[in-house]
Amino acid sequence: MGDISIQIGPVRFKNPVFIASGICGYAEEYSPLVNLSRLGGVVTKTITMLPRAGNLPPRIHEMPHGMLNSIGLENVGLDRYVNEKLPQLNQRPDVGVMVSVAAETEDEFIKLAERFAPMDGYAGLELNLSCPNVKGEALDQGRNPQLVEKISRIVKERIPKKSLWIKVTPNITDVGTVARAAEQGGADAIAAVNTLVGIDFDLETGKPVFARGSAGYSGPAILPIALQKVWECAKAVSIPIVGIGGIATIDDARKFFLAGATAIQVGTSLYNDPGLPERIVDALAENPEWMRARARASASPAA
Amino acid sequence: MGEFVPARAHEYHARVLSNVRLSRRYFLLRLERPRDFIDPAAGQFVHVAVPTPDDRFFLRRPFSIHDCTRDAIELVIVEVGPGSQALRRAREGDTLHFYGPLGHAYPVLPEKRIVAIGGGVGLAPLYFYGFRAPGKLGEGYRLLYGARTREDLFLEHVALERTGVSLATDDGSYGFKGNVVQLAAAVIEEEPADVLFSCGPTVMMKAVQKLADRLAIPHYASLENRMGCALGACRACVVPTKLDGGSPYRTVCHDGPVFDASVLQWDELPVP
Ligand SMILES: Cc1cc2nc3c(=O)[nH]c(=O)nc-3n(C[C@H](O)[C@H](O)[C@H](O)COP(=O)(O)OP(=O)(O)OC[C@H]3O[C@@H](n4cnc5c(N)ncnc54)[C@H](O)[C@@H]3O)c2cc1C
Ligand SMILES: Cc1cc2nc3c(=O)[nH]c(=O)nc-3n(C[C@H](O)[C@H](O)[C@H](O)COP(=O)(O)O)c2cc1C
Ligand code: FES
Numbered sequence: 001m002g003d004i005s006i007q008i009g010p011v012r013f014k015n016p017v018f019i020a021s022g023i024c025g026y027a028e029e030y031s032p033l034v035n036l037s038r039l040g041g042v043v044t045k046t047i048t049m050l051p052r053a054g055n056l057p058p059r060i061h062e063m064p065h066g067m068l069n070s071i072g073l074e075n076v077g078l079d080r081y082v083n084e085k086l087p088q089l090n091q092r093p094d095v096g097v098m099v100s101v102a103a104e105t106e107d108e109f110i111k112l113a114e115r116f117a118p119m120d121g122y123a124g125l126e127l128n129l130s131c132p133n134v135k136g137e138a139l140d141q142g143r144n145p146q147l148v149e150k151i152s153r154i155v156k157e158r159i160p161k162k163s164l165w166i167k168v169t170p171n172i173t174d175v176g177t178v179a180r181a182a183e184q185g186g187a188d189a190i191a192a193v194n195t196l197v198g199i200d201f202d203l204e205t206g207k208p209v210f211a212r213g214s215a216g217y218s219g220p221a222i223l224p225i226a227l228q229k230v231w232e233c234a235k236a237v238s239i240p241i242v243g244i245g246g247i248a249t250i251d252d253a254r255k256f257f258l259a260g261a262t263a264i265q266v267g268t269s270l271y272n273d274p275g276l277p278e279r280i281v282d283a284l285a286e287n288p289e290w291m292r293a294r295a296r297a298s299a300s301p302a303a
Numbered sequence: 304m305g306e307f308v309p310a311r312a313h314e315y316h317a318r319v320l321s322n323v324r325l326s327r328r329y330f331l332l333r334l335e336r337p338r339d340f341i342d343p344a345a346g347q348f349v350h351v352a353v354p355t356p357d358d359r360f361f362l363r364r365p366f367s368i369h370d371c372t373r374d375a376i377e378l379v380i381v382e383v384g385p386g387s388q389a390l391r392r393a394r395e396g397d398t399l400h401f402y403g404p405l406g407h408a409y410p411v412l413p414e415k416r417i418v419a420i421g422g423g424v425g426l427a428p429l430y431f432y433g434f435r436a437p438g439k440l441g442e443g444y445r446l447l448y449g450a451r452t453r454e455d456l457f458l459e460h461v462a463l464e465r466t467g468v469s470l471a472t473d474d475g476s477y478g479f480k481g482n483v484v485q486l487a488a489a490v491i492e493e494e495p496a497d498v499l500f501s502c503g504p505t506v507m508m509k510a511v512q513k514l515a516d517r518l519a520i521p522h523y524a525s526l527e528n529r530m531g532c533a534l535g536a537c538r539a540c541v542v543p544t545k546l547d548g549g550s551p552y553r554t555v556c557h558d559g560p561v562f563d564a565s566v567l568q569w570d571e572l573p574v575p
Contacts, residue, residue: 220358
């Protein structure tokens, strides 16, 4: 088994395979099925300043090639996360944890960053500027390059020794511009992508299947779209890209490296196949040179 | 809410021992019990991967444990949509992937007079309670089972009547004529109950809760909801409760599926 560790900003991760935000809660939940210490890390459910109850059920809807979700960022809130969940993780220094956070205002981002700055037990922050399941603000932040740059800067300044990833939405035409703004603001990586906005209707009631109408679409169906966004980001920035979207097999993961990613996250497919992330680690470790040679080289603007 | 305690579950690959039709809509799927499968309690479930002949995407499907012996795990499955239909096609010798056992079970109450009320496929965990672990049918455990019509009773393999289970059909084609909650009320009239258990359609369990309120006795109900992780991680399967602790929502997969029914917001439960 070769060395497939990667460097993202100031942090070294043992390998490039992560579980995506919102999929495995605060990590501990999946410990019965996944050997978390074998992964590069896990990204937590997105944390907000105040606890959020989330959307009215039903919250998920299976489709033939993926699923819609309308969880609505249900989370325990910053205080409980820091007081209860983070200490639990401190007992497991072998698990790499990226904490996903979202906020409504710049001020809130400052507060969140300051609260995390002196903490241990996590590798960095992934800013969710792109959740389609909450009203207003969040998605708009991710659409606005000036704001993305500013938020990246005010957070990075406060956590210089941690890794800062900016998670981008696929629901815009020019993802490269947003990625470049994050890079200029000092982000260590671009995490691409979040869910696509989708909707489905119930033929019997004639209404959308979710109370809120639109929801986030994920799973195998979004693979080519996610690959394309990663490829665009790779042309736009020189910081690492963490590829996310539709990974259901080892080969799907390999394609993200071809598109220019340095790391990947498994999302929806974990529900069906909890062994997948570890199998991807094994496959990459069998041939470390492949990953290194492919990452970036093939996606550079010259290629 | 205290500290989160992860499920005691593992991923297993099990051979299909048999897969037979029980009635018009039900089939019995018997899986070889993996050697290290943790002893399940009645009300717990397994999360089963749907075998896919093509590239269709499937979330796993939750099914209650209907029986578990040293050698076999049994599931009773009703055909609803593509997932249950694909499982119906599983053949002897095929391998199925699942994880479990998951969730909170019915409480063990050896000294209590329990009346358990099952509707449709909801009989599965109540049967397990009465016939294996930990209750004993007849010794303080009365099991009532209702279906719409005779064809929907899935009984032949258990021959429930002989074992003292009371049956009801809405159309009177078998057993008591009427719904199973009416039967429960009549049965309790004759000999009182200390606790009610229920598993079945939401309308039925809601009626059981009314009965429990009227009799002022506890009621434990097993809920269903769409699931992603089945481990308490994704918050897909939540139901509204009267509890607080930061949020009124509790997960069916990890806080349930069996709940003290008095804490549930019965009027707002989602229909999966
Ligand atoms: C704790 C628990 C125990 C269960 N035990 C049994 C059992 O012993 N026997 C049995 O036949 N069924 C049981 N169910 C219901 C069973 O999971 C669904 O009937 C099944 O998932 C339907 O899948 P489908 O593809 O056939 O139907 P579809 O309607 O096409 O399914 C579409 C999606 O909705 C979900 N879904 C649909 N109906 C339900 C439901 N009632 N509950 C949860 N998810 C649903 C499916 O999982 C899938 O993601 C149980 C459900 C839960 C939550
Ligand atoms: C149920 C569910 C909940 C999610 N919650 C979050 C979240 O809280 N924050 C976030 O940044 N992304 C969230 N996502 C998006 C995923 O992290 C991922 O970006 C997306 O699902 C695409 O990857 P996939 O196709 O592999 O699932 C969620 C996805 C799902 C399916
Ligand atoms: S299914 Fe994920 S929390 Fe219950």
